[in-house]
Amino acid sequence: MHPVLEGIRLVTFDLDGTLIDSVPDLAVAVDRALDDHGVTGRGEGRVRDWVGNGSHKLLERALRDATGELPAPEVHESAHEAFLHYYGQAPNVKTRLYSGVREALDVLHGRGFALALVTNKPHAFIAPILEEFGLSAHFGLCLGGDSLPQKKPDPAPLRHVARHFGMDVQECLMVGDSRHDIDAGRRAGFRTLAVPYGYNHGEPVAASRPDAMVESLAELV
Incomplete structure (x- = not known):
């Protein structure tokens, strides 16, 4: 397992640009x-x-x-x-999982990590996409951008996830592709991990200084 997972019990993922190219x-x-x-x-x-x-x-x-x-x-x-x-x-015609995503989610889920999804995409679109890729059962909680009054980079959705699972924020990891994910994670007290291949308004996500980076989520496991 990647060192960033040491002491982690809950892994929260962004969706667009992190798990899928939508x-x-x-x-x-x-x-x-x-x-x-x-x-x-x-x-x-x-x-x-x-x-x-x-x-x-x-x-x-x-x-x-x-x-x-x-x-x-x-x-x-x-x-x-x-x-x-x-x-x-038509939310799934050309949308694809990034390489390493299925492997990482399968292993993390199988090893007993709590998994959550926090995206700024409207909640109504989450289920059809996860169902298309056979990933619905992996996540114990999914929040869209309209699920709460706040959305990323506000830390409130991540704090909500931690409370939902009864986890201390120090046991939680936020995984994303953009500065909004890293900022939300840091402000919530989560550890942060970034992937460089997603959507970050043309800027390198490394500039947001996440706690760790991986080229592929397969490196997590």
Whole structure:
């Protein structure tokens, strides 16, 4: 086992950019929502830099990039609703697990670690994705960006997870791909682990100074 797991009983994972590469499907839904509002789609490459702060922020960034200005509230909300509709229709067409994810989750689950998922993605999309990959039974708790009043980088969701499992924060590890994950983990009192392959707004996640980094989650086990 990786040294970062010493003394750890609960491992909390981010989803997008950590366990799955979901940008191809997210980009399709974003571009279809923009097209409905007379705006040219932005493409997968642009969307990849905007993921991580929840779906409302994703659509705000897309609209602002396309028009050069902050969208009016009614336009933002309408585009967001369209995005939710399109993404809900097809969240798993091109989405893939990153290498090493299944191996790591299988081993950690089998060895009795409590596993949780904390993502800023709307909660309604979590179950279909986990079911598609046969991972639903691995997680004892899943929180979306709309599950609580706060979302990452606020530490509240992670503290909620620790309380749910009856764990001291010093027994908990946060695993993510972005500065928001590392910041939330650090502020919650969790140990932190980063992967470098995900979505961090074009910045190296190492700059956030996680407690440890791995190239693949398979290195955990």
